[in-house]
Amino acid sequence: MLNLVYTGVQILHNFGAVAVVGSPAVAWWFARDNPAAQCRLAWLLVIGWAAQGASGAGFGMTSYFLKGQLPEISGVALIALVAKIACATCGFAVGILYLNMASRWSVATRLKVWQGMLALAGTALTAAAFLRWFL
Numbered sequence: 001m002l003n004l005v006y007t008g009v010q011i012l013h014n015f016g017a018v019a020v021v022g023s024p025a026v027a028w029w030f031a032r033d034n035p036a037a038q039c040r041l042a043w044l045l046v047i048g049w050a051a052q053g054a055s056g057a058g059f060g061m062t063s064y065f066l067k068g069q070l071p072e073i074s075g076v077a078l079i080a081l082v083a084k085i086a087c088a089t090c091g092f093a094v095g096i097l098y099l100n101m102a103s104r105w106s107v108a109t110r111l112k113v114w115q116g117m118l119a120l121a122g123t124a125l126t127a128a129a130f131l132r133w134f135l
């Protein structure tokens with residue numbers, strides 16, 4: 001049962017990771033002249049970051065409520081976890097900002113924001129590897 005819950009949380013987390021990395025990559029390389037497509041990708045981005053935050057919390061809640069304790073975490077793993085939480089918070093906030101403001105931004109500004117979002121997602125994905133192997 002516990003493994004099944006972890007698997008469900010991990011599935012959401014994995015698809016969320018694809019969304020936060022994939023949407024800025026596609027917006028930058030394939031849809032840079034297509035504001036309508038970029039708007040749909042911004043929705044995907046916001047949903048992706050929200051899924052990461054929710055499923056990240058889901059990992060913790062599963063451990064706490066079904067296993068009886070949170071994992072002991074310190075050092076490199078703790079830094080990686082804090083980095084992921086910071087990325088998810090910033091990514092979600094910038095995504096919301098994009099949905100509200102991007103129609104007034106120039107093409108160059110939008111491109112810079114997508115590049116920044118890709119860097120943010122890449123940082124979180126890199127932190128995930130450290131969290132996995134230093135836990």
Ligand code: HEM
Nearest residue numbers: 017020052053056057059084085088121124125128131132
């Ligand atoms: C609030 C933010 C986040 C929290 C609290 C969080 C938490 C976690 C936790 C607890 C695990 C399981 C660690 C393990 O035992 O291996 C995990 C795995 C993972 N996370 Fe996150 N995460 C967050 C955001 C992200 C983001 C933004 C990404 C990608 C862009 C990401 C990608 C991954 C990946 C790929 C794994 C699987 C690692 C593996 O097992 O090889 N996470 N995350």
